Amino acid sequence: MSLSTSLEPLPRDDEAIRRALDDAHLPTLLVALAQWSGDLSLLREDLVPDTSFVAEAPYTEEQAARARALIFETLLRLRDAGLEVSPAPDRDALRRMLDHLSEGGATDDYLPLLREELALDGADARAPGFRKEEIAPDTSFRVAVVGAGMSGLLAAHRLKQAGVPFVVFDKNDEVGGTWLENRYPGCRVDVPNAFYSYSFVEKNDWPHFFSTRNVLLDYFRDCADLFGVREQIRFRTEVVSAHWSDEQNVWSLRIRGADGGEQTLEFQALVSAVGQLNRPKLPELPGLERFAGPRFHSADWDTSLDLAGKKVGVVGTGASAAQFVPHLATTASELRIFQRTPNWMLPTPDYHEAIPTGMTWLFRRVPHYAQWYRFSLFWRMADGILPMVRVEKDWAHPERSVGAANDELRAMLTEYFRESLAAAPELIEKVVPGYAPASKRIICDNGSWVEALLRDNVELLSDGIREVTETGIVDESGRHHELDVLIFATGFQPSKFLSPMRITGRGGLDLHEHWDGDARAYLGITVPGFPNLFCLYGPNTNIVVNGSIIYFSECEVRYLLGCIKMLLEGGHRALDCRPEVHDAYNQRVDRGNLQMAWGVATVNTWYQNEKGRVAQNWPFSLLEYWQQTRHPNPADYEFLSPAGADANPQQSAA
Ligand code: NAP
Numbered sequence: 001m002s003l004s005t006s007l008e009p010l011p012r013d014d015e016a017i018r019r020a021l022d023d024a025h026l027p028t029l030l031v032a033l034a035q036w037s038g039d040l041s042l043l044r045e046d047l048v049p050d051t052s053f054v055a056e057a058p059y060t061e062e063q064a065a066r067a068r069a070l071i072f073e074t075l076l077r078l079r080d081a082g083l084e085v086s087p088a089p090d091r092d093a094l095r096r097m098l099d100h101l102s103e104g105g106a107t108d109d110y111l112p113l114l115r116e117e118l119a120l121d122g123a124d125a126r127a128p129g130f131r132k133e134e135i136a137p138d139t140s141f142r143v144a145v146v147g148a149g150m151s152g153l154l155a156a157h158r159l160k161q162a163g164v165p166f167v168v169f170d171k172n173d174e175v176g177g178t179w180l181e182n183r184y185p186g187c188r189v190d191v192p193n194a195f196y197s198y199s200f201v202e203k204n205d206w207p208h209f210f211s212t213r214n215v216l217l218d219y220f221r222d223c224a225d226l227f228g229v230r231e232q233i234r235f236r237t238e239v240v241s242a243h244w245s246d247e248q249n250v251w252s253l254r255i256r257g258a259d260g261g262e263q264t265l266e267f268q269a270l271v272s273a274v275g276q277l278n279r280p281k282l283p284e285l286p287g288l289e290r291f292a293g294p295r296f297h298s299a300d301w302d303t304s305l306d307l308a309g310k311k312v313g314v315v316g317t318g319a320s321a322a323q324f325v326p327h328l329a330t331t332a333s334e335l336r337i338f339q340r341t342p343n344w345m346l347p348t349p350d351y352h353e354a355i356p357t358g359m360t361w362l363f364r365r366v367p368h369y370a371q372w373y374r375f376s377l378f379w380r381m382a383d384g385i386l387p388m389v390r391v392e393k394d395w396a397h398p399e400r401s402v403g404a405a406n407d408e409l410r411a412m413l414t415e416y417f418r419e420s421l422a423a424a425p426e427l428i429e430k431v432v433p434g435y436a437p438a439s440k441r442i443i444c445d446n447g448s449w450v451e452a453l454l455r456d457n458v459e460l461l462s463d464g465i466r467e468v469t470e471t472g473i474v475d476e477s478g479r480h481h482e483l484d485v486l487i488f489a490t491g492f493q494p495s496k497f498l499s500p501m502r503i504t505g506r507g508g509l510d511l512h513e514h515w516d517g518d519a520r521a522y523l524g525i526t527v528p529g530f531p532n533l534f535c536l537y538g539p540n541t542n543i544v545v546n547g548s549i550i551y552f553s554e555c556e557v558r559y560l561l562g563c564i565k566m567l568l569e570g571g572h573r574a575l576d577c578r579p580e581v582h583d584a585y586n587q588r589v590d591r592g593n594l595q596m597a598w599g600v601a602t603v604n605t606w607y608q609n610e611k612g613r614v615a616q617n618w619p620f621s622l623l624e625y626w627q628q629t630r631h632p633n634p635a636d637y638e639f640l641s642p643a644g645a646d647a648n649p650q651q652s653a654a
Contacts, residue, residue, distance in 0.1 A: 001124065002202040003222055010079040010365050017075055023358025026067040027051075027058045028376045031097045032369040033074050035089055035120075042074060043100040051103060051376065053385050054412060058376075075366070085367045088120040101372070102379050113626050117199055117378060117551075118371045124200040126554055128162035128561040136568035142166065143564070144253055144267040146239045146501070149177015151536035151553040152273030153220060154198065157227040158557050164564060167267075168233040169255065175224045175233065177275055179216045182320070184301040185327035187213035190319065190351075190444045194370070195377040196548045198223065204363035204370040209350045210444070241502040242270050244531060249573035249640055251532065268573070269532040271560060272501075276537055276616065277492040279499065283315055287468040295486035298324065309333045311482055313473055315465070316489035317343060322443045324489070329452035336481045337453075338473065339462045341604050342433045344442045347416045351446035378547075383621040385545045389438035389597045401436045402597045409437045420450040427453060430462050438544055439601030494616055495519065495609040497539060505530035506576070518611045522582040522636065523629055524618070525556055526563075531574035531640055534560045540589050541625075542616040544598055544607070551622060559629040566632055567639075575637040592619030 010017060021029075027049035034042045047067050049058035059067060089097060091111065098106040098114060106114065116125040132141065141164060145155050148170035159166040174180055189196050193211045197203060201223060207215060224230050236258035243252045251270045256262050280297040288295075296302045298320040312332040314321055317339040329335050363370045392403030401407035414432055421427050431453070433440075443449075453460050464476035472483040493499070496512075497519040503511040509529045521527045524541035525534050536556045537549065563575060593599035593614040598607045609615045618625060 001200055001226060003219070003226065004202045004204040004370075005364060007085075007367060008365050010075060014076060016361075017079075018072055020358035020361045021068050021072055023356035024068075024071070024362055025058070025359065025373055025376065026064055026071065027101060028372040029071055029362065029366065029369055030067055031101055032366055032372045033071060033078070034097060034100075035093075035368045035372075036083065036086055036366070037074065037078055038086055038093075039074075040093060040096050042070065043096060044070075048100055048103060051101060051105075051380050051384075053380060053388070054409075088115075088122075094120070097372075101376055102384075105384060106379065109627075110623055113623055114375065114378075118375050119200060119202075120368070120371065126158075126200060126558050128158055128558075128565070130162055130561075130565050130568075132163040132568060135565070136571075139568055139571075141268045141564070141568060142266075143269045143271060144169065144239070144242075144251065144265070145271040145273055146170075147177060147273035147275065147536075148172070148175040148224070148233050148235075149179070149273060149275055150220060150550060151275070151557070152177070152271075153224055153227065153229065154550075154553050154557050155271050155273055155536065155560065156229040156232060157223075158561050159564075160227065160229055160232075162561055162564070166232055167265075168229070169237045169239050169253075170233060170235055171238045173235045174221070175230075176217045176220045178278060179213055179220060181278060182213060182299050182301075183303060184298050184320065184324040186323040186325075187320075188323065188352075189216060190348075191381070191548045192377045194374045195381065196550055198550060199374075199554060201226065202370070205360055206355060208352070208354055210348075210352070239501055242504070242533075244505045244533075246506055249531070249642075269534065269564065270503075271534045271536065272498050272538070273536045274498060274501075276494040276497065276542065279493045279496060280488075281491050281493050282488055283490045285315075285465055285468050290470050291468050291472075291483075291486055292470045293484045293486065295488070298487060298489040299492070305485065307331050307485060310484040311472075312336070312485045312487060313338065313481060313483040314487045314489055316340070316491065318489060318491055319343075319441055319443050320491075321489035322445065322449055324487075325458075326448035326452045328487075329455050329458050333457060335452075335455075335458045336473070336483065337458065337460045338465055338475070339430070339460055340464065341440070342431050342462075343440060344410075344413050344433055344437045345416065345445040345449060346413065346442045348444040348446055351444050352448070353446075381548075382546050383623060386621065389545055391595050391597065391600055400434070402600065406436055406438070406597060413437055413442075417450070420447055421454075424454055427460065430460055433603075435601060435603040436597045438597035439603050440598070440605045440607070441544060491606055494542075494606050497615075498535070503530065503533070505533070518609055518613055519615050520582070520586045522577045522585050523556075523559065523625075524552075525559055525629075526575075526577040526582075526637075528577045528579040528582050531576040532567075534563065536560075539615050540586075540593075540618055542607070542618065543622075544596075544617055547622050552618070552625065555626050555629040559632055562630075562632045563637075566634060566637075570634075570639060572639040572641045574640040576640060578636055578638055581636045589619060590614075593617060595619065 143166040145152050145168040148168050156168050193206045238256045240254040240256050250266045253265050280299045308331045311334040313336045315338045388405045388409045395403050401410045417432050466474045466476050472481045474480050506529050519539040521538045524538040541552050596619045599614050607614050607616045
């Protein structure tokens with residue numbers, strides 16, 4: 001499945017090849033050539049790259065020159081030989097390539113995951129692998145998917161592949177979810193795009209390393225077309241409630257259409273793909289309602305308002321503010337930023353950079369290069385980072401970090417602030433956080449945040465807000481700041497999973513009353529008492545530093561399809577997670593989170609809910625989530641079958 005143009009042959013023009021190499025990511029290109037040629041001797045000891053998270057470049061200049069020469073000569077040789085695309089590498093060859101790119105860090109456990117993630121043989125290994133009409137042609141089984149964002153589209157695609165009928169409901173009038181709703185200036189993804197994309201959709205022409213909102217929205221629109229699922233999406237339609245019928249073993253959904261009219265529809269399974277970060281949280285500030293000028297939340301940006309020449313106040317300095325403040329700073333006449341807690345920022349020099357033309361040129365001409373480039377990002381951003389954010393027992397400096405590696409990270413990030421604020425040392429105290437890195441999300445930065453703070457028309461205020469007046473904000477020092485417009489970059493209500501839908505399960509159990517502000521699910525997906533309810537991006541499936549959320553959705557959707565297959569093959573109506581399985585799992589997750597910086601953080605963080613529990617994050621490796629969700633284990637579930645049938649025959653571990 002592809003959104004790329006097909007591969008073109010390398011040209012006769014040697015100089016064009018040489019020029020393109022100036023822009024190449026050399027280590028991954030070298031591995032791609034090893035695969036293309038089958039010549040593993042290209043993976044020379046002296047050309048093993050530094051792939052660590054903190055490395056500035058994978059090669060020294062001298063290594064880069066040697067790699068470039070070797071690659072140039074190899075490319076000409078392959079071109080002149082007219083070599084076809086070679087088959088996927090065997091296990092030993094793959095092992096060798098991974099060793100080269102991971103400095104031996106990719107253990108054997110990772111091999112099957114990486115083969116999938118790279119789609120090395122072009123196959124889509126995460127496809128359902130069954131068709132409903134082959135295993136249960138006469139069973140009526142219809143799935144409701146709530147949300148047509150990244151994970152809802154993915155679920156729709158996989159259900160379609162399996163021939164399972166489904167309907168997607170979305171409150172908006174287009175696909176894209178968060179990328180449709182967030183349209184503030186500067187909005188873009190903060191995970192490298194080659195990795196923040198579906199593993200099974202080839203795309204080798206991303207314009208930027210980190211795509212802008214419009215590019216991403218187009219991507220998800222294109223994917224909806226490519227998957228052919230638009231006809232099954234009911235736009236401008238909200239799912240108000242869902243009720244499980246114990247008698248019928250179906251979900252009854254109350255649906256509200258664009259005209260406000262409601263209807264009830266029945267489905268055998270319900271998939272929530274509503275995301276975690278889409279219900280804006282507005283601050284409760286004294287006097288807020290008095291403010292006479294326009295005010296809005298960052299996720300509900302008023303594009304009709306021209307902010308040029310206006311005095312603008314921004315409340316909040318999280319990931320959203322960090323993206324739009326640099327833009328606003330150049331348009332507003334005055335910008336006052338009200339910061340409650342500073343954030344750590346990760347130096348990301350290519351954050352706004354276009355992918356150089358030579359690199360894209362090579363992606364289009366060298367087989368496997370785009371996949372290996374994706375892999376290098378995957379590896380660099382994956383599980384290798386976890387030790388830097390893990391709590392070290394008896395660590396001597398808990399007031400500033402959670403362990404030696406975390407302390408090193410802290411030193412590196414502090415230095416970044418010190419260097420970039422050399423011209424304004426008085427700001428350093430305001431912006432350097434006191435808490436350990438990764439207690440909150442670390443924000444990507446290419447220098448534009450500090451650049452904005454250094455402008456004459458911008459002021460960072462950290463005294464706190466006393467009250468809002470008709471014409472501005474009074475800070476805790478008693479200073480009144482005159483403002484024309486107020487923007488809240490105050491985040492979302494992530495702990496309210498699945499709200500505002502009202503969901504009632506077996507025996508009329510209300511999901512939100514049951515959770516009582518502390519959402520939990522097995523694998524983040526299933527909840528005891530709520531048969532055939534599947535959450536995507538549910539409790540404890542967010543990652544703080546390692547990976548892309550699309551990776552998680554791919555794991556979750558594969559698991560969902562595995563559950564449906566189990567139901568259809570077994571002749572069951574529904575499955576309900578066993579409470580003891582769910583509880584043991586959650587206890588382990590809780591213990592895991594207490595080993596991570598965000599689990600022991602005492603600073604404000606949306607990762608902890610009102611009970612102080614981390615209900616958002618996955619504390620373990622990407623590998624482990626993939627392993628746990630690869631095949632559902634029937635022993636984890638109680639099966640519900642038509643009256644009289646034996647619901648739970650022999651159950652065995654998968
Ligand atoms: P956020 O990280 O929750 O930041 C909210 C900000 O508002 C914080 O600075 C918070 O201060 C402040 N705040 C909240 N209530 C306040 C109040 N009553 N008074 C004063 N300040 C208040 O929200 P966000 O920036 O929208 O980001 C949320 C998440 O969305 C991110 O962590 C990220 O996962 C995702 N996101 C991703 C991208 C991307 O990939 N491109 C972009 C934007 C967002 P405290 O820190 O003191 O609470």
